[in-house]
Amino acid sequence: MFITKYIKDVFGALKSLGVGMKRTLYYFTHHKEIITEQYPDNRETMHLPERFKGEVVMPHDEKNEHRCTGCTACELACPNGTIKVVTKFEITPEGKKKKAIDKLVYHLELCTMCNLCIVACPSDAIKMAQTFEHSVYDRNELTKILNNPGSKIMDGVE
Amino acid sequence: MMNGSDILFYGLAALTLGCGVLAVTTRQLFRAAIFLLFSLIGVAGIYLWMQYEFIAAVQVVVYVGGIVVLIIFSIFLTHQAGEKLAPQKIKRQIAAFLAAFCGFALVMLQVYQHTFTESSETAVAPTVKAIGTQMLDTKNGGYALPFEVISILLLAAMIGCIVIAIQKTPKGISQEQ
Amino acid sequence: MWSFSKIADFIHEFLGSYLNSTWTMIAEMVIAGVAVIGLFALLGLVLVIMERKVSAWIQIRLGPNRVGPKGMLQSLADTLKLLVKEAMTPGGADKFLFNLAPYIAMIVAMLLMAPIAFAKDFQLWDLNIGVLYITAVSSISVISILMAGWASNNKYSLLGAMRSGAQIVSYELSAGLAILTIIIFTGDLQVSEIIKSQADGWWIFKGHVPAIVAFIIFIIAVTAETNRAPFDLAEAESELTAGFHTEYSGMKFALFFLAEYVNVFIVCAIGATLFLGGWMPLHIGHWTGFNHVMDYIPSSMWFFGKTFFLIFVIMWFRWTFPRLRIDQLLNLEWKYLLPLSMLNILLATAIAILGWHF
Numbered sequence: 001m002f003i004t005k006y007i008k009d010v011f012g013a014l015k016s017l018g019v020g021m022k023r024t025l026y027y028f029t030h031h032k033e034i035i036t037e038q039y040p041d042n043r044e045t046m047h048l049p050e051r052f053k054g055e056v057v058m059p060h061d062e063k064n065e066h067r068c069t070g071c072t073a074c075e076l077a078c079p080n081g082t083i084k085v086v087t088k089f090e091i092t093p094e095g096k097k098k099k100a101i102d103k104l105v106y107h108l109e110l111c112t113m114c115n116l117c118i119v120a121c122p123s124d125a126i127k128m129a130q131t132f133e134h135s136v137y138d139r140n141e142l143t144k145i146l147n148n149p150g151s152k153i154m155d156g157v158e
Numbered sequence: 159m160m161n162g163s164d165i166l167f168y169g170l171a172a173l174t175l176g177c178g179v180l181a182v183t184t185r186q187l188f189r190a191a192i193f194l195l196f197s198l199i200g201v202a203g204i205y206l207w208m209q210y211e212f213i214a215a216v217q218v219v220v221y222v223g224g225i226v227v228l229i230i231f232s233i234f235l236t237h238q239a240g241e242k243l244a245p246q247k248i249k250r251q252i253a254a255f256l257a258a259f260c261g262f263a264l265v266m267l268q269v270y271q272h273t274f275t276e277s278s279e280t281a282v283a284p285t286v287k288a289i290g291t292q293m294l295d296t297k298n299g300g301y302a303l304p305f306e307v308i309s310i311l312l313l314a315a316m317i318g319c320i321v322i323a324i325q326k327t328p329k330g331i332s333q334e335q
Numbered sequence: 336m337w338s339f340s341k342i343a344d345f346i347h348e349f350l351g352s353y354l355n356s357t358w359t360m361i362a363e364m365v366i367a368g369v370a371v372i373g374l375f376a377l378l379g380l381v382l383v384i385m386e387r388k389v390s391a392w393i394q395i396r397l398g399p400n401r402v403g404p405k406g407m408l409q410s411l412a413d414t415l416k417l418l419v420k421e422a423m424t425p426g427g428a429d430k431f432l433f434n435l436a437p438y439i440a441m442i443v444a445m446l447l448m449a450p451i452a453f454a455k456d457f458q459l460w461d462l463n464i465g466v467l468y469i470t471a472v473s474s475i476s477v478i479s480i481l482m483a484g485w486a487s488n489n490k491y492s493l494l495g496a497m498r499s500g501a502q503i504v505s506y507e508l509s510a511g512l513a514i515l516t517i518i519i520f521t522g523d524l525q526v527s528e529i530i531k532s533q534a535d536g537w538w539i540f541k542g543h544v545p546a547i548v549a550f551i552i553f554i555i556a557v558t559a560e561t562n563r564a565p566f567d568l569a570e571a572e573s574e575l576t577a578g579f580h581t582e583y584s585g586m587k588f589a590l591f592f593l594a595e596y597v598n599v600f601i602v603c604a605i606g607a608t609l610f611l612g613g614w615m616p617l618h619i620g621h622w623t624g625f626n627h628v629m630d631y632i633p634s635s636m637w638f639f640g641k642t643f644f645l646i647f648v649i650m651w652f653r654w655t656f657p658r659l660r661i662d663q664l665l666n667l668e669w670k671y672l673l674p675l676s677m678l679n680i681l682l683a684t685a686i687a688i689l690g691w692h693f
Binding site: 186188195211212214226230285287 | 357429431432462463464467468470471472474475477478481482485486493496497500504507523524
């Protein structure tokens, strides 16, 4: 009936308003829930979420070895041409020619942190770092070479 | 030598008349409405000066809060900001001036010919309570009957509004959307 | 005991000993005017920082925390910024009305201060139509918004002004009816009489269900009348940039902003006076001992405490609920609030005639 629906509407509205106001009052009185990071002041103690993505890096171990085979899967996966893999041929001790990377060029200024290259990499050579203070005076400094100079591919990574 | 009360009266009268003149002479319709508003506020001020607070408040509620807002709304819906009205023809100006002058002369004539005698009855205090009792009284010259008649007029007007505004759904279209 | 009325009496006697009665009155008028302007400035500062802190805490943020201790001087810094900013008048605007509108908003807010009782025996003008005066004068405030919207010659401003006009005109009805419920109980429009009638308990406790319903309707209606969220369609940032004050800047914008906050204070003060007893301490019937203890808290503390509690409730509304659409807004008023408040008035009248209220 119309009138019961009307009364139900009024009480339902009041109840839902009450639920909303209870939640906001909880936040108003519980200051521990505040999530604001006072960034430049708390640079040391700052908490970043686990899945925050800052830039693409290539981890090297202590013998200056990386895991990149130069397969260019990341370059193909990148939607806006951020990564450019420059390959070279190395002569293995057995006398065979083998493909390896010369440079892995990464354009940070083009990167949208979409994570597609990390997913595409078959040998887990690259990952996302949590650094984010990227401002520099010259734009060219944003074009980075990810592999360290003189680095080699790790043994056993094909 | 004028006392404070006189200064207030002439000030309010000047506000009322000055804004009234501006309301009819300005060529921007919205400004005319605003000047009319100030003129009506001046009238409310004169009621307040006479210590008829209730009448002053009703003047503000009805004219300022109701009628002027209605006028402004109709201006909003029909005119563009910055638009100026064309100046009136000289014939019309003369006719309007004559009509206003005749009305003014008639009123002033009546005022000067009438001799005001002081009423022997004690005045009703213009408090809300006294006005309310008088308004709904059926004896002692109460205003219950005129009050009810006017309320029937208002009711008729409201029903008329609803009839005009009622939505006629064309045939073939169901009421539910 | 220290109180506002003592100070007022002292000033009156002090002036009376040096000047004749006319000049005493003029001097007192000047003092009252300056005091009201000072109160406005103070309210602006306090309410802005309060709003920003409340909104921050409700939204799990910190809020202003750089200027002064815990950011408490932030609104002072904002005021300085607004004072030194250039006050622009757009070329296509109707300059006279454009510059007049903020002052109308301010003057209306000042006039509304007159009948408010800030403490025991401390009131600017205790006129016998107190509450009616407030509803009458507050109906002028819509004019300043319409004027600003029209004179800006900007389509956003015009739309905002029209929305706000429709909103204020319709919500005035249910606010008025809610006020009327209390008038039925007290049988008087004078503010001092309304407060005196609550000496044995506030109307929200004495008036049974109708008073509580009227209180809820009053709070909703005045939130709409002061154009605050969730009823802030007049200045909906995401749709109309800033509604009627899109074209205003600098001090003229600040006047609108201040008038909005002062209006919030005034409607909350009226709500506190009508429903929560104004400066009257919490008294319960014939518990003389309890009432006596409550009297030790100064009356001005009671008044400002209640008023700021209501202001907090209105801020709490603002930061909890999403904005209504214009059709939802008008539906709420004409289909829900107005019929309910009319029914409520009938109930209140029955209770008042039968003498069921305490």
